[in-house]
Amino acid sequence: MDNKSLGLLIKQLRSEYSLKIGKRFFQKDLAETLNVSRGYIGDIENGRTKPNDNLLEKIANFFEVPLDTFKDDNSTGCYINGTKLKQLRNILKLSQKDLSDKLELNDINAIKKIENGNKSITLNMLNKISNLFKVDSNFLYSNNRDAITTCSKCGLSYCPLDEHEYLKHVKYHNSYEEALIKFGDLYGYQEGESIQKDLIKFLKDDSIQFNEKYDKAIQLIRYYFNRSVRNNSYDTRHVNFDEYIPMLLNQDFFKEKLQENIYIALVNKYGTKSGLKEGTADYEIHEETKNNSSQIDTIAAHLEGKNITPKKMRLLEKYIDTLFDEFDED
Numbered sequence: 664m665d666n667k668s669l670g671l672l673i674k675q676l677r678s679e680y681s682l683k684i685g686k687r688f689f690q691k692d693l694a695e696t697l698n699v700s701r702g703y704i705g706d707i708e709n710g711r712t713k714p715n716d717n718l719l720e721k722i723a724n725f726f727e728v729p730l731d732t733f734k735d736d737n738s739t740g741c742y743i744n745g746t747k748l749k750q751l752r753n754i755l756k757l758s759q760k761d762l763s764d765k766l767e768l769n770d771i772n773a774i775k776k777i778e779n780g781n782k783s784i785t786l787n788m789l790n791k792i793s794n795l796f797k798v799d800s801n802f803l804y805s806n807n808r809d810a811i812t813t814c815s816k817c818g819l820s821y822c823p824l825d826e827h828e829y830l831k832h833v834k835y836h837n838s839y840e841e842a843l844i845k846f847g848d849l850y851g852y853q854e855g856e857s858i859q860k861d862l863i864k865f866l867k868d869d870s871i872q873f874n875e876k877y878d879k880a881i882q883l884i885r886y887y888f889n890r891s892v893r894n895n896s897y898d899t900r901h902v903n904f905d906e907y908i909p910m911l912l913n914q915d916f917f918k919e920k921l922q923e924n925i926y927i928a929l930v931n932k933y934g935t936k937s938g939l940k941e942g943t944a945d946y947e948i949h950e951e952t953k954n955n956s957s958q959i960d961t962i963a964a965h966l967e968g969k970n971i972t973p974k975k976m977r978l979l980e981k982y983i984d985t986l987f988d989e990f991d992e993d
């Protein structure tokens with residue numbers, strides 16, 4: 664296995680371990696456990712260096728995975744949890760033969776062997792399986808049968824072996840993919856979180872040139888946009904990116920993240936616009952535009968055709984409540 668894949672795998676095992684223990688297990692924690700420096704773990708995870716066999720064995724023992732998981736071999740890569748594969752296959756009502764056809768495997772007994780833990784698979788095959796079932800590859804590694812996994816793409820945490828939760832995720836993930844088509848470039852959940860941290864650090868760095876900072880500021884807006892789409896469960900009624908930019912620029916908390924010249928340049932280009940609730944970066948899709956439309960129409964009729972927007976409608980409702988409160992006091 665090349666350094667990069669190995670690093671990625673160790674990182675995945677670490678993030679899975681975090682889920683298992685219910686709190687973040689940082690590089691620093693792994694470093695302490697293995698009695699090496701945090702920087703060294705960082706280098707390993709980023710593929711800059713490779714641990715020696717002794718350390719690799721310690722890592723395998725710690726995460727309770729077979730040492731073979733890390734072994735390099737042209738035809739084999741890693742062992743996955745066969746029981747999980749079998750359960751996922753049963754949820755989708757696929758026979759071993761169906762699955763082997765879908766994965767284009769020549770050996771018709773391959774699935775049986777994989778499920779019995781007698782056959783390792785390549786990383787490429789692992790990706791195919793995780794795409795097919797829409798579960799993260801780190802979930803397939805785990806030995807913990809009740810493991811909750813967080814989809815690195817749509818960000819949903821769920822237990823893939825519970826049929827209800829499994830199907831819930833598939834539905835959610837499909838919305839994610841639809842949103843991806845509509846809004847483009849929705850990077851994955853985990854990826855997004857680390858991008859955000861880097862960008863904020865970058866924007867504070869005085870040694871960096873204006874143009875570069877400006878680009879990073881756009882990327883940061885993109886991060887908030889993606890998060891807003893995700894927090895709206897990938898509802899495609901969310902505003903587009905171009906419409907979202909002036910809304911975010913209108914928020915004080917966001918303004919504070921930028922240097923003044925960058926902020927001014929962005930406002931000159933995109934302007935500012937209301938649309939987000941103060942202090943939040945999340946757009947709210949107005950359900951009432953659909954559900955309460957008849958109510959709005961009725962009230963509008965009484966007001967001689969005045970244009971009642973959902974916002975005015977909410978104010979009216981508040982006003983009516985106040986009125987009734989006053990009536991009650993009389």
Ligand SMILES: [Zn+2]
Nearest residue numbers: 814816817836
């Ligand atoms: Zn997903």
